[in-house]
Amino acid sequence: MTDEPVLTVQLTGPFRVTGPGGQDRTPKSRKAQALLALLATSPNLRRTRSWLQDKLWSQSDAAHGSASLRQSLSSLRRSLGEHARVLDATRQDVGLDSDLVCVLWKEADSESTGEFLEGLDIADPEFGNWIRFMRRGSKSHSQMPVLADQFSSRWKVALMLDQSGGQSPLLQSFADMISRVLREQGELELTEHVDDNSVDRLVTVTIGLISGTENAPALRLVAHDPNLNRQVWSRTLPASPGGQSDQPDIALLGVAFQLQSELTRYLAQSRNLIGTDACPPLVLGAAIPRIFSFQPEEMNQAAHMLSDAMDSKNAAQFLGWQAQIAVINLIEQFTDAPEACVERGKMLAAKAIEMDPMNSVVLSTAANAQVLLERGNAAAGADLAKLAVKVNPANPLAWWAFANVAIYAGKTEDALRSARVASRLAARTPLQFWCEFQLGLAAFKAGDIVTAKRALETSACLAPQFRPPRRYLLAIYADLRDFEKAESILAQLKELEPGFSLDHFVNDPLYPISLAREKNMLTWDKFQDLKIIG
Structure with missing residues (x-):
């Protein structure tokens, strides 16, 4: 391998890639051009796959974004021909060989005032945000690497x-x-x-x-x-x-919580301003939606993001959210080693509390972990949940945790009251579906089926891929003999849960619908009239 660059990437003016003899190697696909430009402008010429997906396929889910990235990488390799070796792709990230690629931030003609990536506009809002920011910076900086370093701290x-x-x-x-x-x-x-x-x-x-x-x-x-x-x-x-x-x-x-949520959302959409994926302003904003997707692949990505950022000042929160992931993996039966999952979750919760015992997010996630990993041991997280509410009464997660403790302690009025507060605080925020679900559970436990059904329907409407409220709605609709809605929910669960069956739903004591089981709602006579039997 020669030390001489074999490819030159021109960023100012019309985007172009040339070989050692000046031959044009610019990809014909605009997505492939954008992909190469993102790599060429990145620290160390390397980015994680998730970062690239978020810039070019921000409106696709993880599976489609990953497939699209693989397709663009194949297109890029074909365009580079015999020079494709400059592109290095692993399961985690994609990069360019800095010894073989020369990146020109200014046009060869020093008199030229061409625009950064002139004409390269992709119909994706995240890429649009990124390129607008880079173009603004290029007006006052002769070399963009200086700009990338300038934005390495927090918003x-x-x-x-x-x-x-x-x-x-x-x-x-x-x-x-x-x-x-x-x-x-x-x-x-x-x-x-x-x-x-x-x-x-x-x-x-x-x-x-x-x-x-x-x-x-x-x-x-x-x-x-x-x-x-x-x-x-x-x-x-x-x-x-x-x-x-x-x-x-x-x-x-x-x-106050709506403001916090909106700023977090705005920063997550503007994460192209930061020179690293593990920068504190970005990790939680990107990881939490993945956690609440309740999809194993998305949660694994979130776990990796949180683990990679453990040297940040938010390490206690990262540990707490990893404990929450352990809870979901256990309850949703995503793990084939439940005992190890329980031990890991409890360890993460304890370590989070040790690092920051006066942060309501840490207290809330730790309280949930201790209660749910102990299979409903309310005493395990009662003090933590109570302290979380006291530390920050504007945090709906704190009230969620307090309601969760009350549900398992049999304090139905406390649970319902706390869940209502959580629901009101989370209104108009990404956590609304989560708090509506908790309100549904608290009302269900209290025997208020009307409120439970309304809250669970709202949660299901706000989160089309969220399975937990649909489980309780299936039990409620069947109990009310509303078979049309029960059949609709049953069809949704069969689509959302691989291998779902009514036999599993009714007879598996570990299936996550314990409150309905307590009320003796899971018997075959409740479901035998359904037309769709799974």
Whole structure:
């Protein structure tokens, strides 16, 4: 192998790839061109497969994205011909041989002012975000590798109080609440300096009082990306909190969590700004949706992401979420070694608590792990769940964990009340389906079938691939003799669960529908009139 580059990749002006003799080796496929450009602009000319999939096939599921990436790699190899050896692909990542590839960030003609990757626009929102950012940076930097290094730290959030209408204790109190919620999440760095040098990674959140309905005071929150001059999120709500002064209003708590969720979503969509996949602002935002997919492949990816990022300041949360993965693997019977899964989950939960015992996310995931890995031992996680709510009452996961403990402890009213709080806090956020499911379970346990059915139907509607609510809906519909809906749910479960059968559903004591089994709802006479028998 020669030390001389065999391929030259030109990034400014029209994208082109040339061989050692100047012959054109530019792939004809635009996705293959984009793939090569992403690699050529990456640190060490290498990216993980999941990162590439997220940039070029962000609207596809993991399986289709993976297949599309393999197809584009094959197309790229064919275009490179005898020089295909410059491309190195493993099961985890894809890269270019830096000894064989020369990347030109400027056109050979120094007088030229061509645009970065001129004309290379792909119909994918994530690639669009990435290329717009790179084009902005290219206007003020002669070499983009410097730009990549510049954005290796975390995004920052500046909380600003608009006190033009006068100072308000409520305004300051609400700002303190939001500060606590964002700081605990750990993915954002709070700052007071809006003129920070890292302005491309800054989001401002302005909190002020305005005249609302019938001139009543209202709180107004606006999150803004100053670099893109883009409003990220906004919300207006009545300024007068209900309840006792030492008990924050649920609406205010909910808005604080909605803000956190929306900022996390925005950063996850803007993850192309960061030079590494394991950067703290990105890991949780990318891993948690994979965990809640309840798909083994997606959860394995999440586990790898969390494990790879263990040197970050969010290590305790990463451990807690890995414990949650162990819970799902056990309950969903994704593991062929249940005893080892239980021991690993309990170990992860204990280690997470040891590292950060005053973070409500850590406390919540650890509480769930201890209760569910012990097959419903409520005492195991009761203190952790109670402390999670106390530490951060704006975290719906804390109330979820508290409701979970109450369900298994037989405290049905406490479970239902806590699940309602979790549901209200999670409204309009990606966790709504998860909290609606818990509300459904709590209502089911309390014998409120009307509320249970409504909440479970909402959860199933919000998450078409989420199996747990559909299991309870099948039992409820069959018990109510609503066979049309029962047959529809049965067909969905047969599609979502490989090997699903009613015999397994009714007779397997480990099948995850224990609350219905407690109520003696899983008997053959409930299902014998179904037209679709699985």
